[in-house]
Amino acid sequence: MTPEIAERVARGRAEKEPIALVTRLADGGQCVVTAGTVEGSLALGDAELAEVRHRIDHNNSGLIGDEEAGDEAGDESRLFVHVHTPPLRLLVVGAVHIAQALVPMAALAGYAVHVIDPRRAFATDDRFPNVTMTTEWPDDALPALKADRRTAIVTLTHDPKLDDPALLEALKSDAFYIGALGSKRTHAKRWDRLKEEGVGEASFARINGPIGLNIGALTPAEIAVSILGQITATLRADRIKT
Amino acid sequence: MTHPLQEDQIFETARAWKAEGCKVALATVINTWGSSPRPVGSQLAVDDTGRMAGSVSGGCIEGAVIHEAREIMDSGVPKTLHFGIADETAWEVGLACGGKVDVFVERLDG
Known part of the structure; x- marks a missing residue:
C-alpha cells in the first residue's frame, strides 16, 4: 500500500467518511473510492465503480469481478473491496x-x-x-x-x-x-x-x-x-x- | 478510549509502527467459506520487531501468515494466501473448524 493510499484511507477513517479501499489481487494496484471521488492508480470501469459504491452503502466488504474465471488464477484477476465505515x-x-x-x-x-x-x-x-x-x-x-x-x-x-x-x-x-x-x-x-x-x-x-x-x-x-x-x-x- | 483489543484500530496501529520506522505488513481476510472464525475485512498487522495486532483466524493460521508477511515486508510483492481443508497444506496449517479462508498480504509503505 503506497503512502498516498494509506494516507487517504487514514483520513477517511479519521473524518468518519464512508470509503472503500479497492485492491487488484494480481498486483496490489489500489484506489480509494468515496461517494464522489476515486483516487489512486487502479482504474475502475463504470460497472465496477457502481458495485463498489453499492457495497459502501451496505457496509459489505468482499470480492468483485469474474467469478467464473477459475479458482486460483481467477482469484488473482479479481478486486477486493474493503469498506471502511464510521464506527458504531x-x-x-x-x-x-x-x-x-x-x-x-x-x-x-x-x-x-x-x-x-x-x-x-x-x-x-x-x-x-x-x-x-x-x-x-x-x-x-x-x-x-x-x-x-x-x-x-x-x-x-x-x-x-x-x-x-x-x-x-x-x-x-x-x-x-x-x-x-x-x-x-x-x-x-x-x-x-x-x-x-x-x-x-x-x-x-x-x-x-x-x-x-x-x-x-x-x-x-x-x-x-x-x-x-x-x-x-x-x-x-x-x-x-x- | 482505545484498547489493544479494539478491532477498529488495526490500520491505525499498523501506521503508527510504520511511522516509528518499522517494516510493516498488513494481512486482510478477503474471502471465507463455511465456519471460518473471522469475517471478511478482518486484519492482522505485523512488524519486523515481532509485534502483531488483530487476527485473521482463531489463531490457527496466524503463524503461517506471519511467516509470509515477513517475506512480503522485505520484497514488497503482495500475495493472496489460501487456507482451508481443501488445501494441500491443510494438515500443516489448516482451519480446525473445517472452514476456508483467503488472506491478502501487502506491505504498508506509509
Whole structure:
C-alpha cells in the first residue's frame, strides 16, 4: 500500500467518511473510492465503480469481478473491496454506576461511546476517563449527535426528567437500538407519560424496556453485559439462526 | 478510549509502527467459506520487531501468515494466501473448524 493510499484511507477513517479501499489481487494496484471521488492508480470501469459504491452503502466488504474465471488464477484477476465505515456509536444518557461498567465494555466491542448527563456530580472525568462527555440536557445534546442506523441509545438515569426527553429524541432518530433502564412497572408508567406526549404504540415498542437480556444480572457490570448482549443481538439479528 | 483489543484500530496501529520506522505488513481476510472464525475485512498487522495486532483466524493460521508477511515486508510483492481443508497444506496449517479462508498480504509503505 503506497503512502498516498494509506494516507487517504487514514483520513477517511479519521473524518468518519464512508470509503472503500479497492485492491487488484494480481498486483496490489489500489484506489480509494468515496461517494464522489476515486483516487489512486487502479482504474475502475463504470460497472465496477457502481458495485463498489453499492457495497459502501451496505457496509459489505468482499470480492468483485469474474467469478467464473477459475479458482486460483481467477482469484488473482479479481478486486477486493474493503469498506471502511464510521464506527458504531453508543449514546449513554446517565453517567451512573451502570454506565461506568457499560462504557468500557462497549468501547471494547468497537463502539465510539458518548455519555450525556447534565448533573455535573455524575459526569466527571474521574468517573469516566477518556470518554466523550456532554453536560447538556439530553434533548439539547441528542439532536446535535445525529443518531443514525449505526447508533444505539440507552437511558440509564431512572429519572423521567432526563430519560423521557432523551427517549422522545431517540424515537425521532434512526437508531438501531433504543433501551431504557427500569422495571416493568417503571416501563408501564413511562408508556403512560410518553403517550401523553403523542408517542404511538408502534413507536414506543422500539424501546427495549426493561433494558437488557434476561440473564439474571445483578451487579452494574452484569447489567452492562445484559445491555451490550441485547444491543449485539439487535445489531446482528440477521445472523441469529432460529 | 482505545484498547489493544479494539478491532477498529488495526490500520491505525499498523501506521503508527510504520511511522516509528518499522517494516510493516498488513494481512486482510478477503474471502471465507463455511465456519471460518473471522469475517471478511478482518486484519492482522505485523512488524519486523515481532509485534502483531488483530487476527485473521482463531489463531490457527496466524503463524503461517506471519511467516509470509515477513517475506512480503522485505520484497514488497503482495500475495493472496489460501487456507482451508481443501488445501494441500491443510494438515500443516489448516482451519480446525473445517472452514476456508483467503488472506491478502501487502506491505504498508506509509
